[in-house]
Amino acid sequence: MNYPEDYRYTKQHEWVHVAGSTATVGITDHAQQELGDIVYVDLPKPGTKVEKGKSFGSVESVKAVSDIYAPISGEVLEMNEGLATAPEKLNEDPHKSAWLIKLKLDGNADFSHLLSAADYQMYIGTES
């Protein structure tokens, strides 16, 4: 699967895409492959403040429950409601339609700790 160039990635396998002051956050294709069939997604409600590096929700597969960590701080604008009834979308289209949350960023968001698509793919290459 394609890792979009204009996304940034974390070593905990989240991606973030920033457009203006809004960031969309999801988990990577590598993450969904490792988790296997996803059966439940737990996400924060709009208005919740999430903090960079802290867990904001979890993804449950047949194998395990995994925390999802915020790549960046901000306030939740929207959660992907469709995942509640169709968690399998996370296995099918993790980089696009199965995004998890949209965040309103604080003014001066810091991206320096995040990986480029190329660096992330190199990272998962060495990890496995």
Added chain:
Amino acid sequence: MTQNARQHLTRNEELIFERSSPGKNGYQLPELDVPEIDPARALGEERVRGGIEGFPEVSEVEVIRHFTRLSTWNYAIDLGLYPLGSCTMKYNPRINEAVARYDGLAWAHPYQPQELSQGAMEVIARLEDALCEISGLDAITLQPAAGAHGELTGILLVRAFHQARGNPRKHILVPDSAHGTNPATAGIAGYEVRNLKSNDQGMIDLEELAHAVNEDTAALMVTNPNTLGVFEENIAKAADILHAKGAMVYMDGANMNALVGIARPGDFGVDVMHINLHKTFSTPHGGGGPGGGPVAVRSHLAPYLPIPRLRRAGDKLEWSSDFPESIGRVRAFYGNFGVLVRALAYILAHGGPDLRNATVDAVLNANYIRHRLRPYFDLPYDRPNMHEVVFSDARQAAKGVRTGEIAKRLIDYGYHPYTVSFPLIVHGALMIEPTETESKLELDGFIDAMIAIAHEVENEPQTVLKAPHRTRVSRVDEVTAARRPVVRWTPEANIAPQTTAADLVGAANVQRPE
């Protein structure tokens, strides 16, 4: 060569609901000898229901046969090796059961006056003493009902200790190899969980630890031997690092079967630990329990132990609740007393030297398995292990066969699977714990089955990928079961297939366990 579970003529058992026929029953009630009360008037119309849709109506013999047949489908420690890593599925000696059935113990009532309960209290006192001696700790509570309950009790003691010094502190350190209950416990006790990355040997990294510990650290929760079955050689140094900052060391006693009679946690710096009676001390395990999760502490944590506590007054025993700093009760009465009796029976039947021998045999058995299986399975942390051994499926994964498939194939060979995909720091883990109760003959049978499966993976992987073949039900659709669970049978048997786990959570308004 493969063994086959013996099957009843009725190959598949219907649900009891499906055997129902209206008007049948298996009971007789005596005639009412008190005035009849109308429940609707007594409780209110809205609290009374006329019946339960689809409730099974069956005769006594149908009930007995249904559940007896189902029970024969089960796998149990009394049928064979149960190598479930981290669970210590050892044989439960019958002497435990004989002692637990003594009239004076079996019929003792918790409200019986203390002067008539001295024998039962003596059992508790002796078990307390024995477990303190084995753990090298100073005081103990036998109240917690199982391991996770013991963990929570232990961390609440840590919290009470820090609180009494003015500050409960903020976080608990948990290695990435830990049992999942450790972070859950810390969270429930109101602490932030901080993960501690293991070093390349799978052990606590002292540098990492020193970096992570500060004045906000309440405790480190550590399992020793760790979940790789390896003894944390630096545990005493780790304890020093914690203690220097006023933090405690909590030991998860799940793997105590590797230490009894050999090493005492109190001697290597542990402040508080739980002990799983249903693992190390051979009380019944599984089938829903009950278990036993005593918590032993160093003297500085003793004031906070749950009440009531047992104490000797002359030649009598008495319960005392005069411990103003206690965290209070964590369970009704005195813990699962029947379990405590069995654990003491096990300890006394062995005696000190043979408890030590049991530990030595448990370690020997696990190392024997490691030695014989290492030519066939990848060993990510290749070093002498304690009571269990963790392989990975790296070699088999190259053929598309993962640990879960190997486990399912093992069922065809007549063995309960090992622990699959844990600990998480080993990708595709096969975690095997034979315990000391298995003979070489039994171990060889298991090892031969594992080797046969390794050959199958090389030569005919499809056989493994589609296993099990010899069970009544092969692979169930666990994904749909989790995504769209149908949790109630109805005569139509087709209720709400669109119901999702999310709907159920919403409907029940409960928090999902994590």
